Amino acid sequence: MRKIGVVTGTRADFGLLSRSILLLQKHASVETVVFACGTHLSPEYGYTINELTENGIENIIPIEMLLSSTTRVGIAKSTGLATISFADAFNSQQLDCLLILGDRFEIFAAAQAALFLGIPIAHIHGGEITEGAFDEALRHSISKMASIHFPATDAFAKRLMQLGEQPSQIFVTGAPGIDNILNANNFDNIDLTSVLKFKNQNAPLFLVTYHPVTNGLPRENDITPLLSVIKERKDINFLVTYPNADGDGAKMISQWLELTNMNNVSICPSLGFKRYLAVMKQAACVMGNSSSGLIEAPSFKIPIINIGTRQQGRPKSCSVIDTIMEASSLNLAVDQALDNDFISLCKKALNPYGEGNSSEKIVQVLSETKFDTLIPKQFYNLD
Structure with a gap:
């Protein structure tokens, strides 16, 4: 039985992760722990941790890390507090792998903690560009800390290789958010x-x-x-x-x-x-x-x-x-x-982020990968 942790910090990333989490929690060979942090625990932003349980998520561990200040200094301090809190939580759970998505500062903090604890990281939505946010730098930093990559497109996969990531550990899955559209018929x-x-x-x-x-x-x-x-x-x-x-x-x-x-x-x-x-x-x-x-x-x-x-x-x-x-x-x-x-x-538009079934692909890789072979990882030179 392998133990996989998943971090969610906002209503947005939970929406993208939800199907993957549910599939992991149903998998016979996987134990899943979900760490809820950030605005999930903020009344001002709707206290959305309740949404996790309402959608059938189990084994939820709250991580307090968000300061009331939203200035750059406040965000930097929240990131430091989050790193400390994640380090304690991850260490107590003895994780085999950590699944994270995106580029926000709380996800960056979780990746830092996992890196220092020697926990392999699987990262969704790496290799992308968003030039109008400091998330751009955080995303690429998280990619360098991660050992398994689930980019949404071939172009993003190539960018991960430009960062030195091994092609054998890059799995193009499409965007998991599309899965919710295809699987929510109600x-x-x-x-x-x-x-x-x-x-x-x-x-x-x-x-x-x-x-x-x-x-x-x-x-x-x-x-x-x-x-x-x-x-x-x-x-x-x-x-x-x-x-x-x-x-x-x-x-x-x-x-x-x-x-x-x-x-x-x-x-x-x-x-x-x-x-x-x-x-x-x-x-x-x-x-x-x-x-x-x-x-x-x-x-x-x-x-x-x-x-x-x-x-x-x-x-x-x-x-x-x-x-x-x-x-x-x-x-x-x-x-x-x-x-x-x-x-x-x-009406004729095509979605450049894929056609769905990303979560199934992600769960298959996480259920089959030998995590003990992933660290340390080698730099890939793109010719």
């Missing part, structure tokens, strides 16, 4: 009345998620232009979810709350991944700078308005409209998203 049965409470139910629905930009232009974190467009566009219903806990996230929340009295705006701290996808299925457009707009939304064949530089460098479907945080540009993007010709184009 979207229509999910009750959304508490969040889709609009006066005009017939207006098109825009799903909006905008996160702080931590490595781009400072003006991108002033969402005043986006708010002004929403105030102006009474012909559209907007469902807004909270940003993550980085940088100016708290300031953005206070700005969003200015719209609470509008009949065409609904603000929800966290939808949870099932309700999020259920809303996305009903939406006329996904708007903001979340990776979900580029990775999952194309599978719903709807327009996506991608604002600013946060996702710069990622491959994009033809359904993505790039724009800047400026009112006139945002209005033009909204008009394009509502244009019938563009909507027809989106």
